[in-house]
Amino acid sequence: MLGTISSLLGVFLKLGAVALVLNEVRGLVLAVPVLYGMYQAGGTAMAIWLGISSLLGIAASVVVPLVAAKAVQRRLAKPALSAIGQRELRAEP
Template identity: 70%
Template sequence: MHAFLSIFGKLIVRSVLVLFVTNEIRGLLLAGPVLYAMYQAGGTLMAIWLAFCSLAGIALSVIVPLVVAKRLNLAQLRFAGGS
C-alpha cells in the first residue's frame, strides 16, 4: 500500500509541475498580443494603462501559483523533517 501511495504521490507532483510550466508558457503567449496592441495604438496613455492592467493580470495568474507551490513545498519539508 505504501508503494502505491508513493507512486501516486510522484505522479501528482509531476503532473502539477507540468501544469505550472504550461501556465508559464500561457502567460508568455498572452503577453504578446497585449504588447502588440499597445504598439498599434501608438502608445497613448489609455493604451499603456490597459496594457499594464492586462499584463498585471497575466503576471498574477502566473506568479500566484508559483508562490502557492513554494509554500506547499515548505509545508511538506516541515512534515518530512518532523517524522
C-alpha cells in the first residue's frame, strides 16, 4: 500500500514539474504580442504603461506557481514526527 502511494506521489510530482515548464512557455507566448503591440504603438507612454502592466500580470501568473511549488517541496521534505517519537520527546525533561 505504501509503495503504491509513493509511486502515485512520484507521478503527480513529475506531472507538476511538466505543468510548471508548460506554464513558463505559456508566459513567453503571452508576452510576445504585448511586446509587439508596444512596438507597433511607437513607444508612447500609454503603450509602455499597458505593456508593463500586462507583462507584470503574465510574470505573476508564472512566478506564483513556482513559489507555491517550492513551498510544497519544503513542506514535504520536513520529516514528520510519529506519535511514538512525540511521546518520547515529551517524556524527556
